[in-house]
Amino acid sequence: MKKELIKPQGLVKNANRRQFLKMGTLTIAGAGLLFVGCNDDDEMMPTMPGMVSLGSGDVGILNYAYALEQLEAAFYAEVIKGSYFANASAEEKIIMGDLEKHERAHREFFKAALGASAIGSLEVDFSSIDFSSRTSVLMAAKTFEDLGVAAYNGAGQFLESSDFLLIAGKIVSVEARHAAAIRDLINPGSADFAGDDIIDANGLERTLNFTQVLTAASAFVKTEIDFSQLPS
């Protein structure tokens, strides 16, 4: 049942769980150990080539977030290489440059946090996006950012760990800031930044479940994602 854990401080190879936790504050290694503590019977299933399995429990949810961050990071990496970006206004260059860094930072964070439990790199398919077209790029960015917010909002209830819930909360509000900015670039000065298409009469933003999110994402991802072990 032991999984390799990331050991940023090279601390914990065979450390007893409690002993280690007494040594200090939550570290990535500690986070990994949290998984080990409960993982008697939820080993990741062997997967077929070209397919990734997100796994179960909090690991599964973090892999789900990691998958979405991979998608977003890959998208903005393409954006800043494209001709829309090269010719974009100063404001839009700053925004797209920031979003590329933020999403790359999120992706690398989850990869490190998950350690050996992390899924591999997803193969993306952006053939439906025209990276020379402002409209095409902004519409795709809107889709990704809104999807990310709805995914985090929908997944929060399944996280058992308060620490991971807080980390997800720290990220989701930034995704929402992104989403609002992209929407305002598409329709400046309007109410679209928080439009009725995603916010209901109670003032609540929509949530999407795992199936809805991964179905939407599958238009841009070639790798098959097995999320059958995620909590429900």
Add this chain to the structure above:
Amino acid sequence: MNLIKLLDTICPDTKSAEDKDRFFSRREAFRQFGDFGKKMALAAVPLAVLNSIPHVAKADTASLIGVLNYALTLEHLEYRYYQLALDSGVIEAADRVIFQKIRDHELAHVRFLQEVIGNVLMGTPVAEPKFDFTAGGNFSPFTSYPTFLALAQAFEDTGVRAYKGQAANVKESDVVLTAALSIHSVEARHASQVRRLRTKKGQDAIKGWITNGSIGSLPAATMAIYAGEENLTHGGVNVSSLTGIDAAAVSEGWDEPLSREQVLGIAGLFLAGSN
């Protein structure tokens, strides 16, 4: 110490069979409540549903009511602020559509929280406090548009941090947690829009996201609202060191929570009678 406790909480397999059953039944009960909640208009949850939540449910319910009343206080503040501003005429005509939308959301949040507190959790929603948006004569948000925008940004960024700080405190109820998260991201959208609007108006040079712990051109009194936002370390790892991405960008990529005490310290400036 907390982590050890956390491990025991989330790993029922380390405990007795009875504890394990209790853990799962309690979690399941809340989850069913959550599923039910999503389908209802939130007007009519029978008391029996709450009474059927086993074990510590009553204590949790009292705690949930406390958290939601705290949120309701902030929503009252935001709603009243935008309504007074719209009534005052301080908002430039072209921007009214933005603040009408924000006002609508804050009013919806007030009504939603009142409904959940009063008719789902069977508690007593707090009354709207009396506000002093001049903070004792220091600000003139209803005659100065730049001041209005500055305080709007301060309230929205505070709101994001306030909800974030309570997520773990409502996680035993899936329906309340999900609702809180769904309000939280709406506040973040508002914050992004107001921040960018201030920059467009030439009043600041900030972005939709918070860079380091910078208050930009806001008055020094707002320092507490942004304190801690410069954090780069999550789950024990410095993400800037991990990735080589500059600290400013990494700080922007994660928003930080505030405790209830910190938020009430900020909001207290705008409560009538406290100045």
